[in-house]
Amino acid sequence: MSQNKKITGFVAAPFTPMFEDGSLNLDAISKYADKLKGDGLAGVFINGTTGEGMLMSLTERKLVAEKWLEHQEDTFHVIVHVGSTSSVQSAELAAHAQENGAYAVGCMGPCFLPPSNTEDLVRFCEKVAQACDNTPFYYYHMPATSNVNVSMVEFLTLAQKRISNLAGIKFTHNNLMELRQCIQFNDGEFDILHGYDEILLSGLAMGAKGGVGSTYNYIPSVYLGLKEAFENGDIKKAQELQDISIKVVEVLIKYGGGVIAGKAIMNLIGIECGPCRAQLPFYGKSELEAIDSDLKKIGFYDL
Numbered sequence: 001m002s003q004n005k006k007i008t009g010f011v012a013a014p015f016t017p018m019f020e021d022g023s024l025n026l027d028a029i030s031k032y033a034d035k036l037k038g039d040g041l042a043g044v045f046i047n048g049t050t051g052e053g054m055l056m057s058l059t060e061r062k063l064v065a066e067k068w069l070e071h072q073e074d075t076f077h078v079i080v081h082v083g084s085t086s087s088v089q090s091a092e093l094a095a096h097a098q099e100n101g102a103y104a105v106g107c108m109g110p111c112f113l114p115p116s117n118t119e120d121l122v123r124f125c126e127k128v129a130q131a132c133d134n135t136p137f138y139y140y141h142m143p144a145t146s147n148v149n150v151s152m153v154e155f156l157t158l159a160q161k162r163i164s165n166l167a168g169i170k171f172t173h174n175n176l177m178e179l180r181q182c183i184q185f186n187d188g189e190f191d192i193l194h195g196y197d198e199i200l201l202s203g204l205a206m207g208a209k210g211g212v213g214s215t216y217n218y219i220p221s222v223y224l225g226l227k228e229a230f231e232n233g234d235i236k237k238a239q240e241l242q243d244i245s246i247k248v249v250e251v252l253i254k255y256g257g258g259v260i261a262g263k264a265i266m267n268l269i270g271i272e273c274g275p276c277r278a279q280l281p282f283y284g285k286s287e288l289e290a291i292d293s294d295l296k297k298i299g300f301y302d303l
């Protein structure tokens with residue numbers, strides 16, 4: 001058994017900048033990358049849920065990946081999410097990510113005709129992971145969005161024998177017993193990244209060392225402070241910082257969730273991200289003003 005390389009710290013799941021007409025604004029990525037590096041983040045998980053990866057064409061996903069990969073550094077990893085409904089498409093994206101030097105590939109289970117058992121899910125992932133066999137592969141577990149509801153302990157048990165580049169799981173679920181089981185699996189062989197930002201403290205208590213999330217895009221200092229307080233044994237301070245994150249997530253929930261409201265927040269803080277893809281609501285001036293006002297009430301701009 002070998003230990004996989006592990007990510008410590010926080011990886012943001014970036015929004016994909018778009019113009020008003022819905023086309024990609026690739027040039028906005030450079031400033032965005034500089035901001036996240038300056039924030040002390042460990043990297044980015046691109047083209048995921050937050051990045052609207054599954055709402056883009058394969059060509060667009062490759063262009064976004066190439067742009068972010070121009071900004072990759074030893075201390076700033078780019079993980080390319082390649083999940084889709086087709087193992088063929090995902091394999092094509094995985095091969096492209098590897099060719100372009102991605103630190104790792106992430107892949108959600110297929111949300112259309114989702115696999116209902118571990119074997120079927122592993123078969124899907126195997127096809128994708130084989131296309132990037134020299135690159136670490138993370139399974140992206142988010143049953144609330146993917147509708148792929150398979151035990152992650154069973155997944156690791158089967159996948160460890162079949163996916164030689166399996167590095168770990170991005171674990172976006174509130175089953176903390178299962179999170180702990182995955183962290184402890186084979187004496188900690190795999191890198192298990194925490195998902196839901198609003199319960200990060202419980203993930204750290206269960207042994208997670210790193211996390212991937214959407215709110216790291218705009219309140220990174222809250223989480224860096226939370227982790228530091230946790231590591232210093234100052235649980236009260238860590239809880240207070242978690243409460244701030246919860247207040248921000250309450251605003252997200254009120255305005256349509258982490259992708260839609262989050263993209264609006266990026267625009268409010270001066271990182272040009274534009275609107276979401278066509279089927280998601282378009283936020284105009286009045287909605288932005290309402291979000292801005294709610295954020296001011298919770299002291300967001302002083303964080």
Ligand SMILES: CC(=O)N[C@H](C=O)[C@@H](O)[C@H](O)[C@H](O)CO
Pocket residue numbers: 049050142145172195196197198212213214215249252258259
């Ligand atoms: C759907 C989604 O984007 N999930 C993210 C991570 O996996 C989280 O970062 C959430 O956006 C965040 O915890 C707010 O609920």
Ligand SMILES: CC(=O)C(=O)O
Pocket residue numbers: 013045047048049050051212213214
């Ligand atoms: C948060 C996350 O990891 C995603 O948007 O895919």
